[in-house]
Amino acid sequence: MAKEAHPLQQQQQQYAGNGARQEEDETYFDPSAPPPFKIAELRAAIPKHCWVKNPWKSLSYVVRDVLLVAALIAAAIGFNNTWFFWPIYWPAQGTMFWALFVLGHDCGHGSFSDYPKLNSIVGHILHSSILVPYHGWRISHRTHHQNHGHVENDESWVPLTEKVYKNLDNMTRVLRFTLPFPIFAYPFYLWGRSPGKEGSHFNPYSNLFSPTERKDVITSTLCWGMMCFVLLYLSLKMGPFFILKLYGVPYLIFIMWLDFVTYLHHHGYKQKLPWYRGKEWTYLRGGLTTVDRDYGWINNIHHDIGTHVIHHLFPQIPHYHLVDATKAAKAVLGKYYREPEKSGPVPLHLIKYFLQSVNQDHFVSDTGDIVYYQTDPYLNKNSN
Structure with a gap:
């Protein structure tokens, strides 16, 4: 099917806000065009050491994070009556809860080690401690990676089609597209997935x-319980x-981190990015x-999860090799890598990119094999 009409210059202007001009070669770059390279070329460009999973190194990050969590708990008990x-x-x-989640996420991908039992044990301990059903989430996240960028088959922050969007009640629309509600979506997603999809991460x-x-799934649900x-x-x-105070508030902040980071992996770039279906998807x-993000000094704390493009294409690469792998792959990726x-x-x-996207990226067309997010101009007016 033909690509949905959505001029690239309009996309640039919508996200640039002030109509700032960009370099001509960047302005006319079509991110939906089939890339001139194959995934085998990317794989070959990544150094061999980036594929090596060192269980002791992975465990050292677990020890580091668990010790920091324990130290903070000890401090909280000691300073309980100190308001500031x-x-x-x-x-x-x-x-730190968010950091634990990322390490459990590596266990789910098998990038933590080459030992499935070790991955499962560590993953259950880390994820259960922050109320995430390890296997339930691991399996759905695998579906996300296998179908990333596919309108119907993707699993994480999947776009709503126009038909699904228009059938939502007003309350659901407001909750999905009005802050602060989107950054508290994760627990609801675990119980009921996204609008238009059925199922629960707790139900085998x-x-x-x-x-x-x-x-x-039963094992993970029991651990969660x-x-x-x-x-x-x-x-x-x-x-x-x-x-x-000790657990509940940090848990909410962890949820905010999770929703904020995972949303920005797939939304909010200055140039709108395509979603695919049918024969156009590969x-x-x-x-x-997907989009790489820089989180400053938090990069190290949350294990470089913002280095996301190479992670999505090769989830078996350990987090401590993602930066090196990305540097090596840039020469092949060319303009398809967004610095x-x-x-x-x-x-x-x-924050500005998150706010822009939540306000503008509401649904995609029901038809077309290459589609872009569209905006409901009445949503914000109605919610106000």
Whole structure:
């Protein structure tokens, strides 16, 4: 089918905001054009050491993060009655929860080590501790990587088609596209997925999973339930308000990090990026719609997860090799690699791209094999 009419210059202007001109060769670069290279060429360009999974190195990051989490908990207990400590503790611990999630994410990809049992044990411990069902999420995330950039088959922040969008009730639209609601979406996604899709990450009989995966999903759901029981027990012993301060608020900040980062992996670039369906979709073209981001000094804390293009194409590469792999692949990627805007110590520059995208990227056409996000001009007026 023909590509949906959406002039590239208009895309540039919409995201540039002030109509700033860009270099001519960049202005007329079509990101939806089939790339002149194959994925085998990218693979060959990446140094051999980038494919090596060192379980001891991976475990060292786990030890580092767990020790930091434990130290923050100890400090929280010691400074419980010091009011100014908590506004420091909450973002610090919430960010460390997010770091634990990324390490569990590596376990799910098998990039943590070459030992499936080690990956599963570490993944369950890390993800259950922050109320993520390890296998349930691992399997759906695998679906996301296998179908990245596909309108119907993708799993993470999948675009709504115009028909699905128009059938949403007003409350659902507001919750999905009005801050702060989108940055608290993850728990709801775990229970009910995205609009237009059915299933739960906790239900072994969900259509997310095959019959052979049900036992794994049951195991993860039980581990998740055990963590809920631990939190309930601690609330009874130490008081619910203290556990809310100690765990609840950092958990919410972790959710904010997760939704913010994963959203910006696939949205909010200055030039709108395509989504595919039908014969136009390929694994390579879908992976090239992802975006690298710079998070300043947080890059190291959250294990370079912002180095995302190469991760999406080759999820088996350990996080500590992603930067080197990306540097090596740039020569092949050419204009299909979008250099991330450099961040200060804190990535405040990304907030504007997040806000722009939430306000503009509402749905895609029901037809066409190459489509771009469109804007509902009445959404913000109606929500106000």
